[in-house]
Amino acid sequence: MQRYFLNIYIGIKTILIGMFITLKHMFTKSVTVQYPHKKLDIPERCRNLLLNKIEDCIGCYQCARACPVYCITMETIKAFEGENLGLTSDGSKKRLWIPVFDIDMAKCCYCGLCTYPCPTKCLIMTDKYEYSTYKRDNLIFHFTNVDAVKAAELREKDHIRKMEKEK
Numbered sequence: 001m002q003r004y005f006l007n008i009y010i011g012i013k014t015i016l017i018g019m020f021i022t023l024k025h026m027f028t029k030s031v032t033v034q035y036p037h038k039k040l041d042i043p044e045r046c047r048n049l050l051l052n053k054i055e056d057c058i059g060c061y062q063c064a065r066a067c068p069v070y071c072i073t074m075e076t077i078k079a080f081e082g083e084n085l086g087l088t089s090d091g092s093k094k095r096l097w098i099p100v101f102d103i104d105m106a107k108c109c110y111c112g113l114c115t116y117p118c119p120t121k122c123l124i125m126t127d128k129y130e131y132s133t134y135k136r137d138n139l140i141f142h143f144t145n146v147d148a149v150k151a152a153e154l155r156e157k158d159h160i161r162k163m164e165k166e167k
């Protein structure tokens with residue numbers, strides 16, 4: 001009989017302890033947010049999606065060489081005689097066409113090593129971290145200021161130039 005009442009006492013006590021803990025948390029400030037409706041501020045130096053401000057890129061390949069996983073693919077073509085490709089915003093002279101500047105974000109490990117050697121600071125880590133897609137190809141980011149027709153024309157001219165040089 002004594003055991004019977006002891007079990008009832010223990011049962012009620014544990015329920016009250018549980019309810020007290022629950023009640024206490026109802027008045028504690030939440031540490032989570034209702035993502036994606038609310039977002040936390042991201043740290044200033046966090047590493048997210050890459051962006052190449054291609055108008056400032058001089059095609060030096062330093063970023064591609066620094067990349068440990070080879071996810072930057074580039075193609076450059078030397079400007080032709082009489083062509084002026086202009087200057088970057090820091091005053092560097094642009095001497096190369098850049099028909100291909102691709103970053104495969106599916107391979108990227110977000111190490112940031114490509115951004116440090118960039119002489120014109122055009123390759124940057126943005127504050128964007130959300131990017132989901134059903135197609136893997138969509139994770140290849142293309143940065144070029146030359147359209148496909150112009151790129152084909154440049155390759156053709158470059159090929160002729162090389163042939164003439166070999167003569």
Ligand code: SF4
Nearest residue numbers: 067108109111112114
């Ligand atoms: S962040 Fe790292 S892995 Fe990604 S492109 Fe730059 S160097 Fe390559």
Ligand code: SF4
Nearest residue numbers: 057058060061063118
């Ligand atoms: S290091 Fe900078 S300037 Fe050089 S190719 Fe890469 S993005 Fe362009």
